Amino acid sequence: GESVGLHLPTLSVQEGDNSIINCAYSNSASDYFIWYKQESGKGPQFIIDIRSNMDKRQGQRVTVLLNKTVKHLSLQIAATQPGDSAVYFCAEVRDQGGKLIFGQGTELSVKP
């Protein structure tokens, strides 16, 4: 079935380095994508979103890139900090249903 999946289940980076978290999706009809951060015992926290008519969007220390040709989404975190340690999920929204479909998640660990 169609799904949103992540390339790596875990990612370990040194504090201060940049992090790149990847996501592949299979439904070309998806028109809106969101990245969430989830800390242990908490709910998903919105980070950044992007619509399918864009290929890049920047926030504070985060950038999302969308490549519709290969159905790939990535989240870049600049100058990664210990507080960035969490599980990161990408999610897609399909126009018909309006519901979010989540990927499995990537656990980011930041080494001091």
Added chain:
Amino acid sequence: NAGVMQNPRHLVRRRGQEARLRCSPMKGHSHVYWYRQLPEEGLKFMVYLQKENIIDESGMPKERFSAEFPKEGPSILRIQQVVRGDSAAYFCASTMARASSGNTIYFGEGSWLTVV
């Protein structure tokens, strides 16, 4: 500016009992989603509701699970005759309009159900 409020945060039920999870969306939001998350897994869509209407319940188990979002009051996810496999975190999310239009979807902190 309260966010999405869920209660109880933690709930313990014996097998066969009923669990009721409540979700109050953000102010001004009339669309509510429920998701289930098993340990070490992602969030699985269960149901999408608008005030007094179920829009999409394709992720709801066929039996024992029901959801409502009345005109007044919170959205309720009800699990009857709970079994150990129902133990999970249940998250509610809300948005102002259909997510497909680009309206941000905000999540609550979840309700952790443990069935003993």
